[in-house]
Amino acid sequence: MTRTRKLAGRAVAALLLSSAIALSPATAPPAHALFGGFGGIVYDPTNHAENLLTAARTLEQINNQIAQLQNEAQMLVNQARNLASLPYSSLSRLQSSVQETQRLLGEAQRIAHDVTEIDRAFTEDYGAAAARGDFDQMIAGARGRWETSVAGLEDSLKVQAGVVGNIETARAEMGALVAESQAATGALQAAQAGNQLLALQSGQIADLTAAIAAQNRAQTLETARRVSAEAQGRENLARFLDYGSGYEPTTVRMFGG
Known part of the structure; x- marks a missing residue:
């Protein structure tokens, strides 16, 4: 000047x-x-x-x-x-957290989150199907359904543990993005920081959805097991009470006479 x-x-x-x-x-x-x-x-x-x-x-x-x-x-x-573009990106860390949750969901034991597999299982093992077969087959089916319910509860706990583990990552990313937003020198940087905060919120919603889905799966499997057990119990009772044609007298020979 x-x-x-x-x-x-x-x-x-x-x-x-x-x-x-x-x-x-x-x-x-x-x-x-x-x-x-x-x-x-x-x-x-x-x-x-x-x-x-x-x-x-x-x-x-x-x-x-x-x-x-x-x-x-x-x-x-x-x-x-x-x-000027924002010199900070949380995309890779957010994607990693979502992929970890997806991996836990994909490791579901026995009946997974698949429509075809669910249809097959409920057609062959649950409901009216639990009352078919002989006594040994019924016992084996009941045991299999109980093991499936236990596995569903275990899967639910794993997913919930993964979601809880992502909370710390979300906290750190939230603090970093808020700091970047407050220090933004222009409109583009502020907008990009806001977009990444929305992406972080979307990741948390995905975690919440996964946890609810895993918990509901475990509860549904347990409910289906109980209903199937009731159907199997009614069938066992009916077979036990089935006396056939009743008593018919026959000629009995005693002492070789």
Whole structure:
């Protein structure tokens, strides 16, 4: 700023000199008026005032141009800040947490989260199917359903443990993203920080969904086991009470007679 004003001052001085030279033929008094009786130069105050006014106007125009250039430069700086990208990304860590939850869900034992497998299991092992077969087959089916219920409870606990483990990751990422948002230098950085906070919230919702799904799966398997046990119990009772055609007398031989 100081250097610019120095250059402006030099330009004004040069302009004053050139103005004085340029205006002297038009405004100079006659030759006999330039020299008095004693040979001195006559001073024209009107011409001098006009030259000063012209120089002042020229200096004002230069200052206005300098201020305009400064405003344009500041505007470019602000635009650059608004277009600057956020130097922080939490995407890989958030994706890692979601993938870990998906892995735990994918390790579901026996009846997994698959529609085809669920249809097959409930057709062959649960409900009315629990009352088919002989006594040994019923015992084996009941034991299998009990083991499936236990496995479902174990899977639910694993998923819940994974979700709890992701809480610390979410806390750390939340703190980092809030700090980046508060320190953002432009609109783009603030928007990107906000988007990553939304992604973090989406990851937490995914964890919550996984935990609820795993818990509901365990509860559903246990409920299905109880219903199947009731169906099997009714069938066992019916078989026990089935006396066939009843007692029929027959001829009995005793003592070889």
